[in-house]
Every structure is written in C-alpha cells, then in structure tokens.
Amino acid sequence: MNKNESTRPSDFIREIIDEDLRTNKYGGRVHTRFPPEPNGYLHVGHAKSICLNYGIALQYGGLFNLRFDDTNPSKEEIEYVKSIIEDIRWLGADWDDRLFYASDYFEQLYDYAVQLIKKGKAYVDDQSADEIRETRGTLTEPGKESPYRNRSVEENLDLFGRMRAGEFGDGSRVLRAKIDMASGNLNMRDPVMYRILKATHHRTGDKWCIYPMYDFAHGQSDSIEGITHSICTLEFEDHRPLYDWYLNELGIHHPQQIEFARLNLSCTIMSKRKLLQLVEEGHVNGWDDPRMPTISGLRRRGYTPESIRTFCDRIGVAKRDSVVDIALLEHCLREDLNKRTQRVMAVLRPLRVVIDNYPEDQTEELEAVNNPEDPSTGTRKVPFSRVLYVERDDFREDPPKKFFRLAPGREVRLKHAYIIKCESIVKDEKTGEVVELHCTYDPQTKSGGAKAARKVKGTLHWVSASHALEAEVRLYDHLFVKANPEDVEEGSDFKANLNPNSLETLASCWIEPNLTGAKSGDRYQFLRLGYFCVDPDSSNGKLVFNRTVSLYDTWAKIEKAQRKR
C-alpha cells in the first residue's frame, strides 16, 4: 500500500479524524487496529476493514495494530490465527511488532472488573442463563432487575474471586455490569462482563476459567493499546454506548468507536458461519478453494494483493448497507493482471489442425511478444510445425453472422505465425464430430515478414502438437447463480443457489513449451482466454492451472445477443 493521497478517496471516517486532528483530541496521534476473532478464515470483507484501518494509519503517519480478539476459547483455534496472520501479511498490511491478543490483557481486564465492583457498578449474578434471558425483557418491554443486583461490594468481590478460582461450575454465575434494566438499548440492560468457561484457551491454557465478554474486552483492549479510532462494522453501533460506559466508569484512555457498512459482494456470501458450512459439507474443497471469497481462496485463484487493495479503495466507505457488484472486483483484477502478466498460448479444448503444405519435418521458432502492455518484457520463441491444435470454439462448420474465425474455406491469422485457410474437415464416422482440420498456409504472411500486412478478420491462438505440454486447467465461475444467494423460496436456504457449474475441470489441455518449469503461483495470460495461475496441486509431471478470470469476451456477447433475436 502507498500513501498516495491524491488517489485515496476521502470518507466520513477520515473526516472525523481530520476534525480530531484539528482539535488535537488525541494529541495528534492516529492509531488504528484490526481485531479479528480467530474462529475462521479472513475474506474480502475483512480485506476492506484491513485496508481501511491500515490505510488510515499509513496516510496519517500513525500506527496500526493487529490484535486477536480471543476471548472465547470454545470457538477459537491456533490454525485460524496462523492463516489470519499470513493473509494480512500477504495483503500488504504491516503491524511491525504490534501483534497482540486480548488474552494478553486478561489480568488487567480482571483488575478493571474488580474496580467496577468496588465502585458498585458490577455484581455477581447467580441466575441461570435462562433466567437472565427471561428477565432481560423484550424490544418493547423493560427487563427485571436480578434479585442479586444489590449484593454488597464485599460479597461481590468474594464471589468474583471464587469464580476466578474455579469454585463454581460453568454457567452457574456471571459478573454483570449494573447499568439500567429499562434501557431501550438491550446492551445496557446489565450486560454480562464475565462468564465461567472451563475450557482450555489456545494461548493461556488452563490459567483462566472465567473469560471476558466481547464488550468488556474490546474497548478496554483498545484503551490499553492507546488506539485512537476504533473502527468496526454497523452492527456494533448499538454497542457504542456500552463501549463508552465502561471506559468512562474506568476513567481510562477513551478511543472513539466509528462504525461503517461491511462489504457485501454479489454472487457470493460473506458470513463466516455459512462459509464454514460450505467447507464442512463439502460444497467446496476447503477454505482456500479458489471459488471462495476468502483471502486464501482468492490468493490460490490468482488474485493479486494489489488488485484487492485497489478494489477496497474504489468501493468507498459509508454507512449504508450495500452490495458491490462482483464485476468491480473482477475489473480491478483484470486491470492489474493486464499490466503485469506474460502472454502465452494455450489450447483448452483442442482441435487438431494439419497444415498440408507445410514441410513434414520442419519446425520454426517464431518470435512472440511477451506483453504488449510492457515492451521491456521482451519476446520469446514459440515453435511452429505442421500439426497444431487450435481451440474447438474457433471453428464452425456452419459459421453464424459475424463469426470471424475458422470455417470451411475461411482464412484466419495464427497469432505470431501465418495466415491459414481451411481446405477440408475430417469427421468421426460414427459421431459426425469434427476431429481434424486440413489447412494450407501462405508462406508470404509470416508475422513480421514483408508481406505480413495482409488483413484477415480473425486471429487465433494455437500450439504446436508435438511441442506442447499437457496440462490440467480448472475453470471457475461464480459460486452462486443469483446475485443475492439468500433469495430463495420459503423453507429453502442459500445452498439452493449454489452454482452447479462453478468448477469445470479440463484434464488435457495443451500449453506452449515455454511454461516448462512454471512454479506454483505463477500467473500468465493465456491469449484470448483469460488469466491463469499455476495451482499448488501441480506436480513435476503435470501442471495444473486455475483460471483466475476470463478476458472480456465480445464474441460471447454478440452470440448471446444473436440468440435473443
């Protein structure tokens, strides 16, 4: 990420920060954080938050912390903290040595709780979870005060100490803040601060058997770290009064919580719970399945961190619920890949072509530009010979209007090579399927040659049959068929909208020999087809490619329009 402010849009959060800087609210400091709970993998929605928080720190010359909100040992795992760290690094955010965990603060948090008890602002409640729920009231009715609400400070102190000591069973008691059971804001109706959970924590082990709730841990952790602007999503708006209450009662450094709308993307889902469901029920092949909106999925798919950052900049930051068209993400991807990716030829659905008038034993090394967008990347040699493969889609026995590709009697240019003409076709006797094309080439039309200027309507990519490498190619499409996956019939759920064709595997494709030795993660543009990257499933013997995103396909659009007529 860079701090190029001219391209960075302003938003209401930066306006608040500008104002705080103007009034010297935090002594000119700007300090943000990203506070993930390690109970799942990060997705693009998190990327938006990371880019926002890190971007602001960078822009204002401030600091950015990574802090795991690990206050619920029953849901959290070390596997998730590892993946989260890896993903944020990959995205390009940098927290220097400020990697923290809410669990680092358990002792301090405990002390804060004791302070509140001493102030008469917190009490131990012996009611069961059910009783607490029942007495919380409803959206329209106030709650009832707990019979234990007015215990003495001494008794509360004693009980809380014994809770920590492990004298009581899970769920038998909680520590509650004493606020207002009649508040219109349910979060203020004596919220639970600590619960008893005899579970092993991935960092603190069995040291604790009481754990702070999010509301009690989050704001105080922000405070301890000296955070100035605590940026979170809209659903925490209702929690801000509580966030403020704890900090005010404790009289400690008071960051400002600011809420923004989380990212929603069309044709996919962002709920961690549902993503987990897709993984566990085998609808996808893991968290890093290239169809997943997870950072690890996007990475494996071939997305660049730059393209994701650009995307996050372009979608803006606001407070209204919104659904961003996934086409924008894909546009940012293509824009980046177009500039940086080497062009290469690959034939996904091969159709054999024999150039009848080309010498049987001859091979030419033709010069091919690596990237027309970046001449400094130079050229490479591509072998040409008598037997080639072209794309099956590039031939039609009975071509429709505006079809500029190969057909009986038609001429076409082979990229970097010659103009060829289709003289005859060979069909499978039984199925009638076209299995081979016989063509002639015009030696005068060699690319770069004297008479190369002759124009033909179409240009095809190709590969020399005897030189090409065989590869597996995985084509991906949107995970869901509807823009809004939740748009389903009564009684059904989002899985009904899963796209049955989101993955198509092509087992034997042919790619130009220059890709020998391509490594996992390497990205290429397959000419006229799209951007592809080498999947980690590749072995020495066989390369496996993921289609990151297709190229804009004007012909497909024309054809679709023709079908409508």
Place this chain on the structure above:
RNA sequence: UGGGGCGUCGUCAAGUGGUAAGACACAAGACUUUGGAUCUUGGAUCCCAGGUUCGAAUCCUGGCGCCCCAGCCA
C-alpha cells in the same frame, strides 16, 4: 408499541444551500496480428409530500421504505 442506523443512475459513491463528480455495469462507435487492451459517445433532479429561501440532494415538518439489536458469540 422500544432503541440504534440508513435512503443520490442497474451497482457502488461524491456532493456539507448556488444550480447532480467518478467508477463498475450497460449501449453505440473507433482502433486492433489477443473479437484482449486502449479511445470516444450516451444516460439519474437526488424515497414521498409539504414548507423556508432569489435558489435545496443539501435546512425544517410530516410520512414511507430498508437494515441492526432480546448469545453466559464476536
């Protein structure tokens, strides 16, 4: 019938009383040895209704609509 938010082009999103940026998508065209890339062109009166004002998307009043909250989850 409680509390908290939000409503500007198909989708995001600027605009902060002076006469509706930009991006994506879409459509049309130019160019092209990737039907790629690139370039040009096109389109919103701002949820509704009143009001204030010379002038309102921006201010006031009243509606309507959408989202979030009743975990000892975050």
